[in-house]
Amino acid sequence: MTKTNPGRFFEDYKVGQVIDHAVPRTVSGGERALYHALYPMRHALYSSDEFAKGCGLPAAPIDDLAAFHVVFGKTVPDVSLNAVANLGYAEGRWLKPVYAGDTLRSSSEVIGLKQNSNGKTGVVYVRTRGMNQRDEVVMEYVRWVMVRKRDVDAPAPEVVVPELSKVIDPKDLVIPEGLDFTNYDFTLAGEPHRFGDYEVGEVIGHVDGVTVEEAEHMMATRLWQNTAKVHFDATFRPDGQRLIYGGHVISMARALSFNGLANAQMIVGLNGGAHANPCFSGLTIKAWSEVLDKAETAAPGVGAIRLRLVAVSDASVGELKGEDGKYLPQVLLDLDYWALMPI
Amino acid sequence: MTKTNPGRFFEDYKVGQVIDHAVPRTVSGGERALYHALYPMRHALYSSDEFAKGCGLPAAPIDDLAAFHVVFGKTVPDVSLNAVANLGYAEGRWLKPVYAGDTLRSSSEVIGLKQNSNGKTGVVYVRTRGMNQRDEVVMEYVRWVMVRKRDVDAPAPEVVVPELSKVIDPKDLVIPEGLDFTNYDFTLAGEPHRFGDYEVGEVIGHVDGVTVEEAEHMMATRLWQNTAKVHFDATFRPDGQRLIYGGHVISMARALSFNGLANAQMIVGLNGGAHANPCFSGLTIKAWSEVLDKAETAAPGVGAIRLRLVAVSDASVGELKGEDGKYLPQVLLDLDYWALMPI
Amino acid sequence: MTKTNPGRFFEDYKVGQVIDHAVPRTVSGGERALYHALYPMRHALYSSDEFAKGCGLPAAPIDDLAAFHVVFGKTVPDVSLNAVANLGYAEGRWLKPVYAGDTLRSSSEVIGLKQNSNGKTGVVYVRTRGMNQRDEVVMEYVRWVMVRKRDVDAPAPEVVVPELSKVIDPKDLVIPEGLDFTNYDFTLAGEPHRFGDYEVGEVIGHVDGVTVEEAEHMMATRLWQNTAKVHFDATFRPDGQRLIYGGHVISMARALSFNGLANAQMIVGLNGGAHANPCFSGLTIKAWSEVLDKAETAAPGVGAIRLRLVAVSDASVGELKGEDGKYLPQVLLDLDYWALMPI
Structure with missing residues (x-):
C-alpha cells in the first residue's frame, strides 16, 4: 500500500x-514580514499596530x-x-x-x-x-x-x-468588532480619497507594475503550505514552466491597487473571482479597479465599497473581455470584493 | 597584518x-516563517502551537x-x-x-x-x-x-x-520532556500511518519535487550565517555556478518526505550522512525514504523510527549506488536519522 | 480626477x-529574520539578545x-x-x-x-x-x-x-543609553581587533562577495515599502533591467564588511554617501573599507571609528576614482559613516 x-x-x-x-x-510577525516582502503591501491598518489601534482594533491584523x-x-x-x-x-x-x-x-x-x-x-x-x-x-x-x-x-x-449569491448583500458583511474610522488619519494612510470621493462605474488604473520571479511565487506558495506540484516542479509541465499559484496574482494585484485605493483598508467580502489566464515567471503584473457598488455600514465612519480588481500582464486599463465574451489574453485575474473605507 | x-x-x-x-x-517567529517559505515544511508539531501543546510541549519548537x-x-x-x-x-x-x-x-x-x-x-x-x-x-x-x-x-x-557509532543506540535518544503522543491527532497531522504501519525495509517514494533557485538557497544559507564563499559568489568557481549548501538539500528532502512520512514528527538522531553529489540551481529535488529500523521509547505513545532519506535530482526511487559501490549520479544526499512517531 | x-x-x-x-x-522578529536572510549580517549585537544585554541594551535592536x-x-x-x-x-x-x-x-x-x-x-x-x-x-x-x-x-x-557638515563632529554622535563595551566578548563577536588595532588610513579588503538576484533585491525593497517603479518593473527601462535600490548595495556592503570589521558594531553617523554607479542583477558585490578617523566617546569602553565603505563589482581594493576625478566604473557605492567599537 x-x-x-x-x-x-x-x-x-x-x-x-x-x-x-x-x-x-x-x-507570527514572520508571516507578516514575508507577506510584505513578497508583495508591495502598504495598507496602513495591516502595517502599523498604532494605526490599527487608532481604528479601534487591538493591533494590526x-x-x-x-x-x-x-x-x-x-x-x-x-x-x-x-x-x-x-x-x-x-x-x-x-x-x-x-x-x-x-x-x-x-x-x-x-x-x-x-x-x-x-x-x-x-x-x-x-x-x-x-x-x-x-x-x-x-x-x-x-x-x-x-x-x-x-x-x-x-x-x-x-x-x-x-x-x-452573485454578490454578498452588504447587510451580511461582518465588520470587525470595535472598528471605527471616525478619527481615521488620511495622511498616515497615504491618500485623501474617502468613500464619498468614489463613484460607481469609476475605473482606476493603478500605474505600478511588478515583474514576477520563480523564487518569489514559490516562497509565497510554500508559506501557505499549498502543495500543488505544478507550482514547484519545473519537470511537471511539458514546457518546463511553473504555473504561478492564482493567489499570488490576487495578492500582487491587491497590493498594486494601493495606488488609488489606499483607503480600501480591509477586505470583508469575496463575491467572485476568475483566474482568467495562467501566470508565469517573467510576466509584469499591473492592475486596475472598477467601483461596482457602495453601501453604508453600521460601524462608525465605515463604508463598504464593492470593487472589481483586474490583474493584467500589460498596461491596459478597463478592457476585460473580447467580443466573443472571453477574457482578453492579458487578463490574469478578475476579482469582485467588498472592502471597508472611511466615509 | x-x-x-x-x-x-x-x-x-x-x-x-x-x-x-x-x-x-x-x-524568532521570523526564522520559522522563512524556514516554511523556503521549504515545503508541513509537520504539524512545528507548524502549530496548538498541535504541539496537544503533544505535551509548551509551544511549537x-x-x-x-x-x-x-x-x-x-x-x-x-x-x-x-x-x-x-x-x-x-x-x-x-x-x-x-x-x-x-x-x-x-x-x-x-x-x-x-x-x-x-x-x-x-x-x-x-x-x-x-x-x-x-x-x-x-x-x-x-x-x-x-x-x-x-x-x-x-x-x-x-x-x-x-x-x-555507526548508529545511535535508540536507548541514547533523548525524548523532549513532556512529549506524549497518546492523544495524537492524525487528521490534523495529515496522514493516518502510525508506527505499526511501517515495516523495516519499506521504501517510500515521496512523489513531490521542487526546482531550486539561486535566491532561495542563498537566503537560506545566509539565514544560518553560513559564510562559505562558494555558496554566494558566482565568480568563485570557474564554471560560474554557486554550489548549494548541503543543508539546503537536507531540509528540502526532509520537507518533501512529509508525503508518506507526515507522522515522523521530530528528528532526534542523526546517524550519518553523505552529500553524494553537488547540487546546483535549476535541479529539481525529489526524495525517497527507506525504513531502516524501529524501536520503542519510554515516552507515552512515542516510537522511534530509523529512516534513510535520499534526495535525488530525478524521479528514481530506491536506487542508491552503482555496481562500483559509488553513489549514482542522481543521488544528492544519503541521510540516516531517527525520528519520533506516534505508536 | x-x-x-x-x-x-x-x-x-x-x-x-x-x-x-x-x-x-x-x-518584528520577522523583519530581522528577513534582513539576515537577504544580507550576510553577522554583527553579534544585532543577532543575539544575550550579546546585546551584555553590552547594556535591553535586547538586540x-x-x-x-x-x-x-x-x-x-x-x-x-x-x-x-x-x-x-x-x-x-x-x-x-x-x-x-x-x-x-x-x-x-x-x-x-x-x-x-x-x-x-x-x-x-x-x-x-x-x-x-x-x-x-x-x-x-x-x-x-x-x-x-x-x-x-x-x-x-x-x-x-x-x-x-x-x-562634511563630517559629523564625534561630539554630536548619540550613543545608545546604557551602552557599555567594558565586558565585550570578542570571541562571540567573531574577531579580536579592537579600536586600538585600527589606524587612520588603513585599508581593509573584505574578501567575500555575493552575486545579487532579482528576487532578493525586490523582496528587500518591498519590505521597506519603497515604491520606486524602476526597482520592480522590467518594462520600465528600455533595456529591460531593474535598477537595484541603492540601499540594497549599502546593506550588502555593510554585511560583507563584517570580515575585518566585526567589531564596528553599531552605525551611529552617516557623514555622506554616493551611489557611484548603478547596480543590476547578476553583478557580484564585494567591499573594502578605509579607516578615516577615530574618536573617543563618553560611554564606557566605546570608541567611534569613521569608515569609508566602498562597494565594488570586481575584486579591486583601495581604488576609488580615476585621474578625471570620477568614480571608477566598478565602484557602486562610496559611503562615509561613524560606527561604535570596543576600545
Missing part, C-alpha cells in the same frame, strides 16, 4: 461530506488575503490535488481578524457535485471555513473546481448545484 | 582543542533541522572555510527543543586528526555542541571534513581517529 | 514645507541600516518618485535603537531648493526624521535629489542651499 497522498478524485466526494484539513498553522491563503492552502491536498481547473469563488466573508499568535485550521463541506458530459471529470463545490484556536470561524468561502475521475466508468452522482 | 579571517588550515588544529564559535543568534542549521552555520568560519570536502556526520542528537526567543551559540572540540597520504590535506574530526541562553546543550553532532594544509611541509600530527 | 499618486515635481516643493509620510510600520531603510522607504512616494538622481546624504544620525514591536513613521522638511541651469530639473534638499510610537526621533538625515519639473516654464524658486 502506498503511503503517499494521491489526492481525492471526483467519485470520492459526497454531498454533505465534511473534510477536516491537516496541518494547523500558528502565524495579519493581512486579510494572507489569512485567506493560509486557510486556502490547507484545502489543496484534499480538494484540488487532482483538479484540472479552479473554476470560481463565491460567498467569501472575513468574520474575525487574525492576529500574530493565532493558530488557523480549515474545514470544507462538499455542497455540490456535477459530473461533466464527457464523463471524465466533474465539478466539486465546497464551502471552506477557517477557524482559530478558539474555534471561532475567521473566514469562509465557496470554491468550485473541476476534478478528474479515477475511474471513468464510476457512476455519476446525483447532480446538486448549490444556489450561490 | 590582515584583519580578515583566512580560516584555519589543517596544521592549526590540535586534538583536544575547543573552539567557541562566534555570533550567537536569537531565533523551531524546526529541528533549522536548529541544526543555526548551530552548524556558526562552525563554518572556524571549521570548513578551507575545507575541500564535507566527509561525514555521526552521533548527532537533538537534546532540547529550541523555541522562539532562544539564543543559540556553538562550540566544537577537535576529536581526531589524520593527514592524508598526499601530504597536502588532512581530515579533521570535530564534535560540535549547540547551547541555548541557559547553557543547556540543545544538540550535538560529530562532523569530519577534509582541510587543506597552509604549509605542505608542516609535520603530520599524530593520527587520532575517533571511534564513532 | 486621477486618484493615483503622480509624485511631487520640483515646483511643488517650498523651503520650510514639512511632509508627513504615509504608512507607519511596526517591525533591529539592524541600524534596516531602521534606516524603513524610515527612507516612506519618503520615496513624496520625495523621489520623479527623481532623476539621488545626489547625496549628510548629517545622518541614529538617535535611538529600534526594537521589535516599535512602530516607525517618517517626516521630511524641505531645507533647500536650487533649479538647474537647464530649467528642466532642480535639486531638492530634505531633512528626514524617523519617529517611533512614543514620538521619539530614532534617526535623522539629510538627502538631496534631482527632481524633474512638471512645467518647464514654472518660475525658479529662490536658491536656498543648506550648509551641511
Whole structure:
C-alpha cells in the first residue's frame, strides 16, 4: 500500500461530506514580514499596530488575503490535488481578524457535485471555513473546481448545484468588532480619497507594475503550505514552466491597487473571482479597479465599497473581455470584493 | 597584518582543542516563517502551537533541522572555510527543543586528526555542541571534513581517529520532556500511518519535487550565517555556478518526505550522512525514504523510527549506488536519522 | 480626477514645507529574520539578545541600516518618485535603537531648493526624521535629489542651499543609553581587533562577495515599502533591467564588511554617501573599507571609528576614482559613516 497522498478524485466526494484539513498553522510577525516582502503591501491598518489601534482594533491584523491563503492552502491536498481547473469563488466573508499568535485550521463541506458530459471529470463545490484556536470561524468561502475521475466508468452522482449569491448583500458583511474610522488619519494612510470621493462605474488604473520571479511565487506558495506540484516542479509541465499559484496574482494585484485605493483598508467580502489566464515567471503584473457598488455600514465612519480588481500582464486599463465574451489574453485575474473605507 | 579571517588550515588544529564559535543568534517567529517559505515544511508539531501543546510541549519548537542549521552555520568560519570536502556526520542528537526567543551559540572540540597520504590535506574530526541562553546543550553532532594544509611541509600530527557509532543506540535518544503522543491527532497531522504501519525495509517514494533557485538557497544559507564563499559568489568557481549548501538539500528532502512520512514528527538522531553529489540551481529535488529500523521509547505513545532519506535530482526511487559501490549520479544526499512517531 | 499618486515635481516643493509620510510600520522578529536572510549580517549585537544585554541594551535592536531603510522607504512616494538622481546624504544620525514591536513613521522638511541651469530639473534638499510610537526621533538625515519639473516654464524658486557638515563632529554622535563595551566578548563577536588595532588610513579588503538576484533585491525593497517603479518593473527601462535600490548595495556592503570589521558594531553617523554607479542583477558585490578617523566617546569602553565603505563589482581594493576625478566604473557605492567599537 502506498503511503503517499494521491489526492481525492471526483467519485470520492459526497454531498454533505465534511473534510477536516491537516496541518494547523500558528502565524507570527514572520508571516507578516514575508507577506510584505513578497508583495508591495502598504495598507496602513495591516502595517502599523498604532494605526490599527487608532481604528479601534487591538493591533494590526495579519493581512486579510494572507489569512485567506493560509486557510486556502490547507484545502489543496484534499480538494484540488487532482483538479484540472479552479473554476470560481463565491460567498467569501472575513468574520474575525487574525492576529500574530493565532493558530488557523480549515474545514470544507462538499455542497455540490456535477459530473461533466464527457464523463471524465466533474465539478466539486465546497464551502471552506477557517477557524482559530478558539474555534471561532475567521473566514469562509465557496470554491468550485473541476476534478478528474479515477475511474471513468464510476457512476455519476446525483447532480446538486448549490444556489450561490452573485454578490454578498452588504447587510451580511461582518465588520470587525470595535472598528471605527471616525478619527481615521488620511495622511498616515497615504491618500485623501474617502468613500464619498468614489463613484460607481469609476475605473482606476493603478500605474505600478511588478515583474514576477520563480523564487518569489514559490516562497509565497510554500508559506501557505499549498502543495500543488505544478507550482514547484519545473519537470511537471511539458514546457518546463511553473504555473504561478492564482493567489499570488490576487495578492500582487491587491497590493498594486494601493495606488488609488489606499483607503480600501480591509477586505470583508469575496463575491467572485476568475483566474482568467495562467501566470508565469517573467510576466509584469499591473492592475486596475472598477467601483461596482457602495453601501453604508453600521460601524462608525465605515463604508463598504464593492470593487472589481483586474490583474493584467500589460498596461491596459478597463478592457476585460473580447467580443466573443472571453477574457482578453492579458487578463490574469478578475476579482469582485467588498472592502471597508472611511466615509 | 590582515584583519580578515583566512580560516584555519589543517596544521592549526590540535586534538583536544575547543573552539567557541562566534555570533550567537536569537531565533524568532521570523526564522520559522522563512524556514516554511523556503521549504515545503508541513509537520504539524512545528507548524502549530496548538498541535504541539496537544503533544505535551509548551509551544511549537523551531524546526529541528533549522536548529541544526543555526548551530552548524556558526562552525563554518572556524571549521570548513578551507575545507575541500564535507566527509561525514555521526552521533548527532537533538537534546532540547529550541523555541522562539532562544539564543543559540556553538562550540566544537577537535576529536581526531589524520593527514592524508598526499601530504597536502588532512581530515579533521570535530564534535560540535549547540547551547541555548541557559547553557543547556540543545544538540550535538560529530562532523569530519577534509582541510587543506597552509604549509605542505608542516609535520603530520599524530593520527587520532575517533571511534564513532555507526548508529545511535535508540536507548541514547533523548525524548523532549513532556512529549506524549497518546492523544495524537492524525487528521490534523495529515496522514493516518502510525508506527505499526511501517515495516523495516519499506521504501517510500515521496512523489513531490521542487526546482531550486539561486535566491532561495542563498537566503537560506545566509539565514544560518553560513559564510562559505562558494555558496554566494558566482565568480568563485570557474564554471560560474554557486554550489548549494548541503543543508539546503537536507531540509528540502526532509520537507518533501512529509508525503508518506507526515507522522515522523521530530528528528532526534542523526546517524550519518553523505552529500553524494553537488547540487546546483535549476535541479529539481525529489526524495525517497527507506525504513531502516524501529524501536520503542519510554515516552507515552512515542516510537522511534530509523529512516534513510535520499534526495535525488530525478524521479528514481530506491536506487542508491552503482555496481562500483559509488553513489549514482542522481543521488544528492544519503541521510540516516531517527525520528519520533506516534505508536 | 486621477486618484493615483503622480509624485511631487520640483515646483511643488517650498523651503520650510514639512511632509508627513504615509504608512507607519511596526517591525518584528520577522523583519530581522528577513534582513539576515537577504544580507550576510553577522554583527553579534544585532543577532543575539544575550550579546546585546551584555553590552547594556535591553535586547538586540533591529539592524541600524534596516531602521534606516524603513524610515527612507516612506519618503520615496513624496520625495523621489520623479527623481532623476539621488545626489547625496549628510548629517545622518541614529538617535535611538529600534526594537521589535516599535512602530516607525517618517517626516521630511524641505531645507533647500536650487533649479538647474537647464530649467528642466532642480535639486531638492530634505531633512528626514524617523519617529517611533512614543514620538521619539530614532534617526535623522539629510538627502538631496534631482527632481524633474512638471512645467518647464514654472518660475525658479529662490536658491536656498543648506550648509551641511562634511563630517559629523564625534561630539554630536548619540550613543545608545546604557551602552557599555567594558565586558565585550570578542570571541562571540567573531574577531579580536579592537579600536586600538585600527589606524587612520588603513585599508581593509573584505574578501567575500555575493552575486545579487532579482528576487532578493525586490523582496528587500518591498519590505521597506519603497515604491520606486524602476526597482520592480522590467518594462520600465528600455533595456529591460531593474535598477537595484541603492540601499540594497549599502546593506550588502555593510554585511560583507563584517570580515575585518566585526567589531564596528553599531552605525551611529552617516557623514555622506554616493551611489557611484548603478547596480543590476547578476553583478557580484564585494567591499573594502578605509579607516578615516577615530574618536573617543563618553560611554564606557566605546570608541567611534569613521569608515569609508566602498562597494565594488570586481575584486579591486583601495581604488576609488580615476585621474578625471570620477568614480571608477566598478565602484557602486562610496559611503562615509561613524560606527561604535570596543576600545
